[in-house]
Amino acid sequence: MRQIFQKQNRFLTFCCLALSLMAGMAVFAPQVTHYSFEEQNISEKLEPPSAKHWMGTDTLGRDLYSRVVYGARLSLLVGFVTAISGLLLGVSVGAIAGYRGGAIDLLLMNLVDFLMIFPSVLMAILLMLLFGRGPLGIILAISITSWLSLARQVRGQVMQAKRFPYVESARAIGASPAAILFKHILPNLLGPILVSLTIQIPNNIMAESLLSFVGLGLAPPYSSWGTLANEGFRGMQTYPHLLIFPSAAIFITILAFNYLGDELRKKSEKRL
Amino acid sequence: MKICGRILGALLLFQVNGIGLAQALPELKNFTLRLQGEPETLDWNKAHTPIENYLMITLMEGLVSLDSVKVEPALAESWKISGDRKTYTFKIRKNAVWSDGVPVTAEDFLTSWKRLLAPETAAAYAYFLFDIEGAEAFNQGKEKDFSKVAVKPLDSKTLQVRLRKPVSHWISIPTHWVTFPLRKDILEKYGDQWAKPGRMVTAGPYLLDRYDLNSQIILKRNPKYYGHQGKVDQITALIVADDTTALQLYQTGKLDFLTDFPILNVKSLSETPGFQIFPYLKTVYLGFSFSPNHPTDAQKWIQNPHLRKAIAMSIDRSKIGEILQGKQSPGATFVPPPLTGSSKNVGITYNPKEALEEFRLSQAPKGIELEILILNWEKTLTLAQFIQSQLKLHLGIQLNLQPYDNKTYRAQLDLHRHPLFLTSWSADYPDPDNFLSIFLSDSGNNRPGWKNSSFDHKILQARQMPSSSQRERLYIEMQRELLDKEVVIVPLYYEPNIALVNPRVRGLKLNPLNYLDIKGVEISETK
Numbered sequence: 001m002r003q004i005f006q007k008q009n010r011f012l013t014f015c016c017l018a019l020s021l022m023a024g025m026a027v028f029a030p031q032v033t034h035y036s037f038e039e040q041n042i043s044e045k046l047e048p049p050s051a052k053h054w055m056g057t058d059t060l061g062r063d064l065y066s067r068v069v070y071g072a073r074l075s076l077l078v079g080f081v082t083a084i085s086g087l088l089l090g091v092s093v094g095a096i097a098g099y100r101g102g103a104i105d106l107l108l109m110n111l112v113d114f115l116m117i118f119p120s121v122l123m124a125i126l127l128m129l130l131f132g133r134g135p136l137g138i139i140l141a142i143s144i145t146s147w148l149s150l151a152r153q154v155r156g157q158v159m160q161a162k163r164f165p166y167v168e169s170a171r172a173i174g175a176s177p178a179a180i181l182f183k184h185i186l187p188n189l190l191g192p193i194l195v196s197l198t199i200q201i202p203n204n205i206m207a208e209s210l211l212s213f214v215g216l217g218l219a220p221p222y223s224s225w226g227t228l229a230n231e232g233f234r235g236m237q238t239y240p241h242l243l244i245f246p247s248a249a250i251f252i253t254i255l256a257f258n259y260l261g262d263e264l265r266k267k268s269e270k271r272l
Numbered sequence: 273m274k275i276c277g278r279i280l281g282a283l284l285l286f287q288v289n290g291i292g293l294a295q296a297l298p299e300l301k302n303f304t305l306r307l308q309g310e311p312e313t314l315d316w317n318k319a320h321t322p323i324e325n326y327l328m329i330t331l332m333e334g335l336v337s338l339d340s341v342k343v344e345p346a347l348a349e350s351w352k353i354s355g356d357r358k359t360y361t362f363k364i365r366k367n368a369v370w371s372d373g374v375p376v377t378a379e380d381f382l383t384s385w386k387r388l389l390a391p392e393t394a395a396a397y398a399y400f401l402f403d404i405e406g407a408e409a410f411n412q413g414k415e416k417d418f419s420k421v422a423v424k425p426l427d428s429k430t431l432q433v434r435l436r437k438p439v440s441h442w443i444s445i446p447t448h449w450v451t452f453p454l455r456k457d458i459l460e461k462y463g464d465q466w467a468k469p470g471r472m473v474t475a476g477p478y479l480l481d482r483y484d485l486n487s488q489i490i491l492k493r494n495p496k497y498y499g500h501q502g503k504v505d506q507i508t509a510l511i512v513a514d515d516t517t518a519l520q521l522y523q524t525g526k527l528d529f530l531t532d533f534p535i536l537n538v539k540s541l542s543e544t545p546g547f548q549i550f551p552y553l554k555t556v557y558l559g560f561s562f563s564p565n566h567p568t569d570a571q572k573w574i575q576n577p578h579l580r581k582a583i584a585m586s587i588d589r590s591k592i593g594e595i596l597q598g599k600q601s602p603g604a605t606f607v608p609p610p611l612t613g614s615s616k617n618v619g620i621t622y623n624p625k626e627a628l629e630e631f632r633l634s635q636a637p638k639g640i641e642l643e644i645l646i647l648n649w650e651k652t653l654t655l656a657q658f659i660q661s662q663l664k665l666h667l668g669i670q671l672n673l674q675p676y677d678n679k680t681y682r683a684q685l686d687l688h689r690h691p692l693f694l695t696s697w698s699a700d701y702p703d704p705d706n707f708l709s710i711f712l713s714d715s716g717n718n719r720p721g722w723k724n725s726s727f728d729h730k731i732l733q734a735r736q737m738p739s740s741s742q743r744e745r746l747y748i749e750m751q752r753e754l755l756d757k758e759v760v761i762v763p764l765y766y767e768p769n770i771a772l773v774n775p776r777v778r779g780l781k782l783n784p785l786n787y788l789d790i791k792g793v794e795i796s797e798t799k
Binding site: 038040219220231233235242 | 515516534535536537539540591594595650653654656657658660661672673674675
């Protein structure tokens with residue numbers, strides 16, 4: 001038992017390290033790369049990985065390592081910003097609906113149900129057409145579609161928590177509804193909310209990759225891991241390095257986030 | 273249960289060894305090709321995209337056809353051109369019959385051409401017949417009586433056409449599928465829905481047998497065809513939009529013929545036995561928008577010829593072949609070689625130093641942002657990124673790519689919203705007129721929206737010239753104006769048709785207009 005725990009811990013350490021590395025790469029991109037992500041050198045196109053170009057070069061002779069590192073910026077930015085904005089929206093709507101109940105609850109939850117009818121990628125595609133291509137369009141499109149299940153989850157938990165004695169006590173000493181919600185109920189829901197955040201980030205990175213993969217993401221020369229994987233996919237038989245490196249970045253990040261989320265969930269369940 | 277299992281096993285063995293039904297019946301010879309998308313229509317008066325190309329030519333024939341770039345007899349066994357080069361008399365083959373046994377008559381051409389020109393048909397290629405006396409007026413609704421259009425059946429097997437002016441390339445016009453004949457009784461029975469399996473009658477080597485929406489179209493050999501019967505029993509056209517999927521289908525033997533595949537695979541595929549290069553009359557070009565419909569800042573700047581010249585000078589076209597890996601050669605004239613009017617000495621050449629000087633003369637602000645409209649296809653995205661980096665490197669211009677899917681892209685092209693766009697033109701008939709006439713002021717294919725009456729006049733003048741050297745001189749002169757002086761477009765490259773042909777296929781012909789001739793295709797026995 002202890003061995004398993006230690007092994008799990010080792011994997012957890014690996015996940016945390018991998019995520020820190022990715023985040024570090026994204027923040028210090030100019031410092032950790034030697035080439036610009038958009039500089040073309042046709043004479044060095046489609047080279048396999050070498051000491052000069054660690055991940056090889058693409059069809060226009062651009063350094064793939066630089067593109068993966070700069071891609072981390074966009075992929076992680078989209079992942080974090082959309083997860084946090086989705087979280088704020090989801091928690092607010094869920095908390096208000098759960099705490100107030102009645103007509104407001106009915107209205108908000110019907111809205112959530114209505115929005116859930118649309119497949120999220122289809123919805124994101126529609127919103128992208130509305131907001132235009134580029135980072136802002138993608139962030140808005142994914143944020144708007146990623147808060148729905150969280151709102152439902154928070155609503156349920158708030159409804160449950162408002163019957164607990166500590167909430168009744170707060171109400172008895174005359175605390176305002178806002179104070180009860182923000183000071184007493186929500187801090188107790190922090191665990192599950194954090195867990196959902198760690199699951200939402202990789203989901204949103206995947207959503208961005210998917211949108212970019214189908215050609216609806218960022219316009220070149222900007223690249224995220226999804227756009228890089230899309231470019232590499234077409235030549236996977238001849239130039240596998242073009243697909244392997246961006247996909248590996250997506251795979252490791254998503255695995256790490258999911259595992260971290262799982263561990264956090266286990267810990268928060270234990271505490272309860 | 274055990275017995276059942278044994279019977280099943282025996283049956284399986286029976287099948288695996290190829291004994292049984294497969295050997296009892298002769299093997300069906302099937303040729304499979306790929307369509308990049310759902311055809312808009314199989315109605316040959318209306319079909320106008322490259323997707324329909326292969327099917328039209330296989331299903332049907334016109335008065336004449338193109339073998340490589342030479343006009344050959346087809347449904348017409350012979351034709352005569354009058355001394356004033358204005359009257360064409362076609363003699364239709366006696367043995368030419370429709371697939372239901374009804375003879376092909378001159379009346380069938382009349383029916384088709386009337387429908388093609390009728391304003392209510394709204395056919396994209398109606399202008400193909402405008403050189404015929406009275407045709408343009410009929411299409412524009414100025415003349416309601418079709419008998420005023422100079423297309424006359426002299427008898428059931430003779431068709432006479434009179435042109436308003438002599439046109440040197442006119443004999444190429446009836447090679448195009450929009451001019452193929454149609455049966456009046458079929459049209460009256462089915463209306464616009466005639467081009468469906470079970471309804472369509474053809475006079476070409478194959479028949480329309482089956483159409484599964486968004487999946488496949490199956491053609492069967494036409495036993496009533498007047499010429500040599502095709503050696504392939506069945507043609508299956510698979511509708512596959514994605515290039516990578518199509519390549520996988522070819523590699524697993526499910527496709528016999530494929531022309532568009534991911535550029536990253538060209539190099540490795542060029543070493544395989546099925547790799548073939550066919551000549552193609554196609555020019556890919558960068559266009560500038562002259563339309564004043566949406567005068568944004570960028571639109572205004574692009575009206576400045578110095579800026580257009582600076583852009584043309586800063587793109588190193590010699591690198592394109594290396595990037596796209598499809599044996600592309602750098603563009604000079606808009607008319608591609610080997611057509612009359614193509615030359616290496618016309619067009620703006622790569623010169624970054626002079627480009628910078630021209631940019632200064634244009635007084636455009638440093639770091640100016642321009643938008644370019646492109647298709648979201650792999651090849652155009654790669655090419656556009658190359659142009660983007662060249663303009664940034666030499667002129668500091670920030671080029672923003674606007675990639676769209678085919679339908680949206682075409683709609684955006686018509687709107688003239690973007691100051692720059694990438695597109696191509698491939699020949700409908702092998703003549704320089706087909707390239708340069710797209711810049712006629714009233715042409716529906718004039719993408720830049722550039723209008724110049726003296727240019728229009730020269731196009732019409734060249735059409736009437738009988739001497740090839742005179743025409744050539746005029747075409748060169750026109751292109752100096754179009755490319756060097758006005759810089760309406762920048763021809764980027766000429767491209768051959770790169771194809772993968774299954775080694776079991778023999779006798780396949782693909783002409784420079786991308787017409788696939790399947791009649792002569794033979795399929796060797798599969799082992």
